[in-house]
Amino acid sequence: MASTLAATLLSSRRGPLIVAVFAWYLVFFLVPFALVVKISLASVADSVPPFSDLSSWDGSVLQLQLSGANYLRLLTEPIFVASYIGSLRIAAITTGLCILLGYPLAYAVATARPAARSGLLLLITIPFWTSFLIRIYAWIAILKDQGLFDGLLAWSGMVSGPLHIMNSGVAVTIGMVYCYLPFFVLPLYAVLEKFDGTLLEAASDLGSSALRSFWTVTLPLTLPGVAAGAVLVFVPATGEYLIPKILGGAVTLMIAPVLWDSFFLARDWPIAAAATVTLVLIVLLPLAALYRARAWWGTEAA
Numbered sequence: 001m002a003s004t005l006a007a008t009l010l011s012s013r014r015g016p017l018i019v020a021v022f023a024w025y026l027v028f029f030l031v032p033f034a035l036v037v038k039i040s041l042a043s044v045a046d047s048v049p050p051f052s053d054l055s056s057w058d059g060s061v062l063q064l065q066l067s068g069a070n071y072l073r074l075l076t077e078p079i080f081v082a083s084y085i086g087s088l089r090i091a092a093i094t095t096g097l098c099i100l101l102g103y104p105l106a107y108a109v110a111t112a113r114p115a116a117r118s119g120l121l122l123l124i125t126i127p128f129w130t131s132f133l134i135r136i137y138a139w140i141a142i143l144k145d146q147g148l149f150d151g152l153l154a155w156s157g158m159v160s161g162p163l164h165i166m167n168s169g170v171a172v173t174i175g176m177v178y179c180y181l182p183f184f185v186l187p188l189y190a191v192l193e194k195f196d197g198t199l200l201e202a203a204s205d206l207g208s209s210a211l212r213s214f215w216t217v218t219l220p221l222t223l224p225g226v227a228a229g230a231v232l233v234f235v236p237a238t239g240e241y242l243i244p245k246i247l248g249g250a251v252t253l254m255i256a257p258v259l260w261d262s263f264f265l266a267r268d269w270p271i272a273a274a275a276t277v278t279l280v281l282i283v284l285l286p287l288a289a290l291y292r293a294r295a296w297w298g299t300e301a302a
Contacts (some may be wrong), residue, residue, distance in 0.1 A: 032192055033280070040273035041066045048268045061083050070274035079258060080275055084282065086253040090169060090244075091237035094176040095184075098233045099226065101177070102184040106225075109185075110192035121189070128228055136246050142246070143171050167249035175243040180236065184229035191225030236281055 262272035
């Protein structure tokens with residue numbers, strides 16, 4: 001059956017492309033993820049690598065030594081629970097702010113004159129020309145005490161002293177929104193660019209106000225772009241390492257720095273692997289719910 005399916009795929013026009021995509025996922029996602037799952041079921045050992053074998057062979061019987069203790073530790077150790085909650089909270093706030101800021105921006109670019117769109121898109125993508133690390137370090141000079149942001153607020157008379165933004169969740173959120181906003185704007189712009197403006201004209205002719213036309217026509221038809229942009233922001237923001245490490249310090253708990261410390265400082269690979277598997281499942285569940293919601297939305301629209 002498998003050989004028949006493979007032959008059918010290869011004989012179709014898109015078959016080789018589908019096989020290549022599945023092969024890519026198999027080699028670069030499924031196999032590494034299976035290795036992480038394997039490590040998560042092991043125990044810490046004083047060896048290289050620092051985890052025990054999952055099986056042993058005494059010459060006649062194969063014995064499996066699987067343990068779920070690492071997953072139980074995730075529920076009992078406060079640092080992991082707090083870091084998961086912190087990651088999801090900051091990722092959700094970042095996604096929400098990117099939607100609020102990115103939708104008007106993408107709409108403005110999509111409705112601009114065709115000659116100006118290329119320049120506006122260039123301004124959005126220019127930050128990608130600079131190293132991600134350098135861009136994050138630049139925010140230290142802006143957000144630190146007596147930095148550029150504090151200086152502007154003090155000069156305007158809005159504050160009388162430093163706001164102490166650095167090493168806080170606010171600094172992490174600002175850095176996240178700055179870095180991930182283009183990931184929301186670009187897929188939404190691709191949807192808005194293809195939006196049929198005559199639908200708004202028809203709604204206006206029927207007496208609909210501009211605000212009502214937006215809520216009943218524009219927003220529902222552009223929700224696929226909003227969903228795609230939200231996923232592109234939420235998923236990497238949940239596992240972000242550099243931004244909370246540089247701008248958040250030790251005060252802001254997120255799961256990626258905790259995983260780094262578990263892997264490379266504590267050398268507790270099994271608990272770190274279990275935390276990684278749990279993080280993947282936590283991220284996949286909202287994505288599955290979003291997929292079902294989009295399928296339901298498409299069925300209702302039909």
